Amino acid sequence: MAQTLRMTRRQFVITSAQVGGGMALSIAAGDAVAAALAHREPWSRPLGRGAVEINPWISISPDDSVLIRVASPESGNGVMTQCAMTVTEELRCDWAKVRVESISLNRDYQENLVYSTPGDFVATFAGRSTIPERMEYLLQLGASARERLKAAAAERWEVNPAEIDASNGVLTHKASGRSLRYGEIADHAATIKLHYEPAPKPASEWTFLGKASPTKLTNASIVDGSGVFGIDVRVPGMKYAALMQSPVHGGRLKSYDFDVIKNMPGVRGVAVVEPSAPRKQVRWRLSDQDNAPQAAIAVVADHYWQARSALEALPVQWDPGDGARWKTTEQLYDAALEVLEKPGETVDKDQGDALQLLASSKRRVDATYMTPFCDQAPMEPLNGTALVTADRVDIWHPSAISIQAYCTAAEEAGIRPENVHLHQTLVGGSFGRRLFGDDVCMVIAVAKRFAGTPIQVIWSREEMTRQGRYRSLKAMKLSAALGGDGLPIALHTRLGAFIKSGQNGLMDGAYANGLIPNVRVESTRVPLHILHGAYRAPGYNSIAFFVESFIDECAVASGMDPLEYRLRIFDKWPDAGWKKCLEEVAAKSNWGERLPRGQGQGLAISNWAMRGKPHSGTTVAVVAKVNVTRAGELTVERLDLAFDCGRILNRDAVLAQLQGGMLFGLNMSLNEELTIHDGQIVEGNFDRYPMLRMAEIPKKLEVHFGALSGHDRFNEVGEPPVGPVGPAVANAIFRATGKRIRTMPFRKHDLRWT
Amino acid sequence: MALTLNINGKSHTVAVDPETPLLWVLRDHLGMTGTKFGCGISQCGACTVHLDGAATRSCRVPAQAAAGMKITTIEGLSADATHPLQKLWVEMNVPQCGYCQAGMLMTAAALLEQIPNPTDADIDAWMTNICRCGTYPRIRAAIHRAAEALRA
Numbered sequence: 028m029a030q031t032l033r034m035t036r037r038q039f040v041i042t043s044a045q046v047g048g049g050m051a052l053s054i055a056a057g058d059a060v061a062a063a064l065a066h067r068e069p070w071s072r073p074l075g076r077g078a079v080e081i082n083p084w085i086s087i088s089p090d091d092s093v094l095i096r097v098a099s100p101e102s103g104n105g106v107m108t109q110c111a112m113t114v115t116e117e118l119r120c121d122w123a124k125v126r127v128e129s130i131s132l133n134r135d136y137q138e139n140l141v142y143s144t145p146g147d148f149v150a151t152f153a154g155r156s157t158i159p160e161r162m163e164y165l166l167q168l169g170a171s172a173r174e175r176l177k178a179a180a181a182e183r184w185e186v187n188p189a190e191i192d193a194s195n196g197v198l199t200h201k202a203s204g205r206s207l208r209y210g211e212i213a214d215h216a217a218t219i220k221l222h223y224e225p226a227p228k229p230a231s232e233w234t235f236l237g238k239a240s241p242t243k244l245t246n247a248s249i250v251d252g253s254g255v256f257g258i259d260v261r262v263p264g265m266k267y268a269a270l271m272q273s274p275v276h277g278g279r280l281k282s283y284d285f286d287v288i289k290n291m292p293g294v295r296g297v298a299v300v301e302p303s304a305p306r307k308q309v310r311w312r313l314s315d316q317d318n319a320p321q322a323a324i325a326v327v328a329d330h331y332w333q334a335r336s337a338l339e340a341l342p343v344q345w346d347p348g349d350g351a352r353w354k355t356t357e358q359l360y361d362a363a364l365e366v367l368e369k370p371g372e373t374v375d376k377d378q379g380d381a382l383q384l385l386a387s388s389k390r391r392v393d394a395t396y397m398t399p400f401c402d403q404a405p406m407e408p409l410n411g412t413a414l415v416t417a418d419r420v421d422i423w424h425p426s427a428i429s430i431q432a433y434c435t436a437a438e439e440a441g442i443r444p445e446n447v448h449l450h451q452t453l454v455g456g457s458f459g460r461r462l463f464g465d466d467v468c469m470v471i472a473v474a475k476r477f478a479g480t481p482i483q484v485i486w487s488r489e490e491m492t493r494q495g496r497y498r499s500l501k502a503m504k505l506s507a508a509l510g511g512d513g514l515p516i517a518l519h520t521r522l523g524a525f526i527k528s529g530q531n532g533l534m535d536g537a538y539a540n541g542l543i544p545n546v547r548v549e550s551t552r553v554p555l556h557i558l559h560g561a562y563r564a565p566g567y568n569s570i571a572f573f574v575e576s577f578i579d580e581c582a583v584a585s586g587m588d589p590l591e592y593r594l595r596i597f598d599k600w601p602d603a604g605w606k607k608c609l610e611e612v613a614a615k616s617n618w619g620e621r622l623p624r625g626q627g628q629g630l631a632i633s634n635w636a637m638r639g640k641p642h643s644g645t646t647v648a649v650v651a652k653v654n655v656t657r658a659g660e661l662t663v664e665r666l667d668l669a670f671d672c673g674r675i676l677n678r679d680a681v682l683a684q685l686q687g688g689m690l691f692g693l694n695m696s697l698n699e700e701l702t703i704h705d706g707q708i709v710e711g712n713f714d715r716y717p718m719l720r721m722a723e724i725p726k727k728l729e730v731h732f733g734a735l736s737g738h739d740r741f742n743e744v745g746e747p748p749v750g751p752v753g754p755a756v757a758n759a760i761f762r763a764t765g766k767r768i769r770t771m772p773f774r775k776h777d778l779r780w781t
Numbered sequence: 782m783a784l785t786l787n788i789n790g791k792s793h794t795v796a797v798d799p800e801t802p803l804l805w806v807l808r809d810h811l812g813m814t815g816t817k818f819g820c821g822i823s824q825c826g827a828c829t830v831h832l833d834g835a836a837t838r839s840c841r842v843p844a845q846a847a848a849g850m851k852i853t854t855i856e857g858l859s860a861d862a863t864h865p866l867q868k869l870w871v872e873m874n875v876p877q878c879g880y881c882q883a884g885m886l887m888t889a890a891a892l893l894e895q896i897p898n899p900t901d902a903d904i905d906a907w908m909t910n911i912c913r914c915g916t917y918p919r920i921r922a923a924i925h926r927a928a929e930a931l932r933a
Binding site for chain 1: 797798801802805808809810812813814815816817818819820821822824825827854855856858859862866867870871872873874875876877878879880881882883886901904905906908909910911912913914915916917918919920921
């Protein structure tokens, strides 16, 4: 991935993009650039005076505070804290004095890619702080800085560096009883060149990673309101823009009448964004879609409320384009289901002879599942602030991938990268929404119409929800042939989707990579105008529901207990972590307890990022306990989760991600669905797109650590829990009511029973 | 038109359309950005402030309606982030992305003022703010701990 990005940037071709139309009243520019740059990192507190840079990642101040720069923005998973912990393990500084800030992409570009090599972590979004390459690099950074501090002290004391001990930010020479704090020798250390690279110690000797569980370094700035998210940026002379994009994705602006609003208070002008203006795209390889803006109009005013009021009063007409032919949601669903009746456009996997076995099978199970469009709905509405001048761009942005934001800003503004300055802010949630830079593109497209004036563009919640980059609708038909022992011997699946999908959780999962000998996976793509993107645990968030509900149906058809059924299936699997997860979660959740009608337990197990092989990815097993009243009212009373990601580095951070991921998966399953009418997304806000609140979450939400295998990977934990919660709940509903749930969201099902 | 607002014990006079929601007066006119915009329709609670001690969603309160009231924002919850809730929020690692937490803290602080020893049912009834990251279990635990701390 790093290779791709480096090449991309070397191949940077800048064109001067044009934006057609629009009317602007004059705004006095003022010298906003200098003022704005007074705070390069809007949310971090400045280091003490006299800070010395040991290397581009690590600075140390005379007061011993240590600044560690991190390539991944903080969107809530603690990535900045985790990276700083990894450096600290080897640097052996005082954790209480560690601070973090984001790297400068501009510096990276200008100084021979100082933050780009090796590995992929400049590019990488919020997570993946624990991939081996990155761990090694961060440990090496810490070890090298520590050895230079030691070497500096050794020179001063005229002793052998090997006799110096470094611990908790203090260098000690035991024999002579001398000591120095890091801050006292940092300037000298910065001049030291090592003749060798010290080897980081093996994981077995770590004293901080995996042992301590510090809270996030960003917490303090959250609880007093001082933390700066994108929407909190205040640049002198800044104006605000309220945004409206074509209500039908892909449509065009037909007409508008600025005269109607031009005398409204504070109004400065409008910006019209033309999607077909020439732009150079950086293709982020996670995405197969453009991040070009939609056709849009934005009203700029002195204050946001003025801009928004004026936008609401502005007469605007749109040409909806081709998307308007999708009149109803049912039309969409029918289109996805229809293709399941025909052979797939592509055969993604074909091993053994699944079709033949199914044709001749006496014990077969068939079912069709579907999941709808969903929005990531991070709590911070999309926004960004940009100042575009003839030869420079500054953008203050809550991007989840800094380098994507940086490259996108350069392209949209038509300004060379060395003159682009991205000021990364805190990120008010992403869940996949802030990865591809479509928001950056829009912000720059608006701001360049007001060159010389900083413009903050804010999406209303309704605008953001209806102009998403969604988790796309998927439908899947599954068929299994069961052997004499009741276990599946053949599996045939057909996916109908509006995007090309990787089918994470099936294609790379255990059933299709050894456990079921005959597997055929097909898929068909149906073209659609509705935009799509990444949503926490892409692909897997639907596929895990399809597969784990379907396996439950197979267990029922075999007359076996769902736990026993899965234990038998995974008996043959070389990675014992799966069975351990099942056994742990079953024991802790009191699996198999006798329950009255209307109550039930359900089980599901899945793995995120398995990549087709055992001892890989994160395995997660969930037991849900539900209560369904005769009137059909569903309560998820309890969720238990056991997992195996190999090993962990910060127990409480892992726990937080698993708790949050379970609730994310629960809300997705119970509540989330976007519908369309005449090509437009209907739901705009939380009144129609409900979110779980305190009173609605399970009274017990338990994470069990007993299935951790200790395998030498530190796989991620943010995505994995999103998969198995939905099928565990659906399987529990089946046991409580006899009703098999095959579509999300569950709240739309009639669960009454007699 | 000039409005005078009493915010965190200080008087502020702002030239603003009196119908402007209090949220935007705080954020844009006064630069107090701790109070967040999340939905604009009183659904999510990210914009919660205290008006005469009552937790109120400021995105739907016209600024003039708050004139003459004692307004408290997250910046004024304590002088130095030492409210027991703030300390426990850090210690118990409550925030994930953190965007909703100012509203959560303001709601929880008002709850503890009204009900010093809240039950789970009280917390359910009061804490109707939305957190997309799923920090609810920690918020509940931190409120219980803060209630203990305040009783001690």
